[in-house]
Amino acid sequence: AAENACRIALGQANQVRPKLPLLKILQAAGAQGETFTLKEVMHYLGQYIMVRQLYDKRQQHMVYCGGDQLGELLGLESFSVKDPSPVYEMLKQNLTSAAV
Numbered sequence: 272a273a274e275n276a277c278r279i280a281l282g283q284a285n286q287v288r289p290k291l292p293l294l295k296i297l298q299a300a301g302a303q304g305e306t307f308t309l310k311e312v313m314h315y316l317g318q319y320i321m322v323r324q325l326y327d328k329r330q331q332h333m334v335y336c337g338g339d340q341l342g343e344l345l346g347l348e349s350f351s352v353k354d355p356s357p358v359y360e361m362l363k364q365n366l367t368s369a370a371v
């Protein structure tokens with residue numbers, strides 16, 4: 272009924288469309304397609320960091336992304352996963368709403 276239609280519409284509403292530089296990073300981590308939920312974007316960025324071994328093996332909350340496309344996108348040499356603000360800042364610049 273109407274609430275279902277609304278739920279379906281809202282379900283679509285939380286899709287985001289990464290800009291090309293971010294999309295390339297997500298695809299390098301195995302992402303398919305061009306629109307994602309924010310949760311999926313975070314998952315693939317985490318996978319990317321692991322696959323590219325950008326985190327410090329001893330201090331595993333530290334990510335050293337200088338020299339990597341991720342660092343280019345963040346404008347950072349490194350960051351701690353304990354302070355997500357630079358990542359959210361980057362996402363604000365690199366995600367557009369995919370609402371129909």
Ligand SMILES: C[C@@H](c1ccc(Cl)cc1)n1cnc(-c2ccccc2)c1-c1c(C(=O)NCCN2CCN(C3CCCCC3)CC2)[nH]c2cc(Cl)ccc12
Nearest residue numbers: 313314315316317318320321326331332352353355358359
């Ligand atoms: C809470 C969450 C988070 C999520 C977003 C943010 Cl902006 C900060 C923090 N988080 C906590 N540690 C990590 C992390 C740490 C090192 C290497 C990879 C991921 C993550 C990140 C995830 C993720 O999807 N995390 C799932 C569980 N993680 C636990 C850590 N695990 C690894 C830790 C290093 C050793 C191998 C396992 C992987 C699964 N996605 C991210 C994307 C970015 Cl741009 C940065 C960090 C993460």
